[in-house]
């Protein structure tokens with residue numbers, strides 16, 4: 001458990017996250033303009049009359065965006081509202097030409113409600129994190145302050161791009177229910193899972209560095225064991241896991257100090273200072289009332305047919321959490337291996353392609369990927385599109401690795417020879433592992449009579465050690481195995497060698 005020790009005792013931190021992910025869609029949520037506003041696109045070239053808020057222009061809801069929200073909702077085990085509404089959240093800022101943001105009011109159900117995801121909590125056990133809602137809204141435009149010494153500009157390309165805002169829940173009426181984030185590490189784990197789910201479903205790139213995922217972090221503190229929540233402060237627009245963790249810890253300590261000195265926490269918006277990792281008050285928090293939310297009269301309620309939800313459910317791919325469970329339960333992988341192999345959808349697809357339903361191959365493939373392949377990123381293509389020699393580098397494919405694992409399992413080669421073949425591939429050898437084994441004469445000797453002959457020679461040449469072994473120094477077995485392997489130029493099957501030696505030495 002993450003606690004902070006202070007004068008009056010131990011404190012715990014309560015974290016709520018409002019995560020905005022930018023939804024992948026060809027066009028914007030309420031207009032036909034392109035939603036791809038990447039930095040190479042000239043400013044103000046992807047702007048419809050709706051995005052520029054020309055008088056009389058009416059928004060039209062993009063059905064694909066709705067589908068993306070449904071997909072994500074199903075991905076976080078949530079309920080999809082049969083009916084929800086759009087509202088206007090009103091404020092003035094130069095990057096908001098309408099003078100309001102079309103969103104879904106927090107006082108009403110959103111399109112996605114009551115979801116949850118599971119993370120591994122700080123105590124090492126699975127922990128459910130409740131999600132109150134995920135709602136649709138428009139992104140704002142972008143102000144540019146660095147293009148002219150005395151003027152600022154506005155680029156409307158991002159205006160109206162769809163965002164999904166995902167809000168974690170606090171079960172206030174049920175304080176025993178510990179289904180919320182209580183440490184910086186848990187915050188990171190939660191965000192990584194949101195990112196994983198969004199990417200697996202193709203809903204968002206959810207990339208913090210590129211700004212397609214940003215989080216508002218709400219922090220409050222309470223004495224360990226307390227059954228109430230204190231007032232919180234919000235740190236806005238965080239775009240790095242590292243900064244989020246630093247900010248939570250600093251902000252928690254700031255609040256504890258105020259409370260321990262008899263003060264109270266005022267709800268406010270904090271600024272995070274990247275330079276020294278501190279938070280400072282930016283402004284006192286505006287109330288929802290200040291935004292004067294009201295239903296947007298230009299848009300009909302969003303009605304979703306249950307049949308449509310079921311149709312989308314049937315097209316859902318396996319999500320990373322389910323893949324992990326499958327690897328552990330069906331393929332017998334260790335938890336750590338399963339986690340490594342589901343870090344991205346591409347990795348698990350590569351692994352699945354190598355295993356190709358041959359369950360008995362799974363552990364071998366996992367070992368090779370994690371301990372060997374991952375160390376040589378230039379020698380494989382995780383999207384599994386390239387093969388052969390590319391730019392002078394040998395690309396190892398799932399089929400190559402499967403073949404190598406099978407050759408060992410079938411006793412065609414031993415572990416050392418497999419490693420040699422692997423190294424030859426890294427060095428640029430072309431052809432399948434079988435072809436490489438043939439070319440370099442790397443066939444394992446499993447023929448008992450051939451091995452017996454070598455064993456006899458080794459025993460004859462080491463009479464003193466044989467005496468010692470027979471008088472009880474059985475630890476010498478390794479000495480004999482080593483000598484037989486050496487005499488066979490590493491080609492003998494170590495299992496068979498062991499067996500025959502034990503038999504002959506008595």
Ligand code: MN
Pocket residue numbers: 020137165
């Ligand atoms: Mn928002």
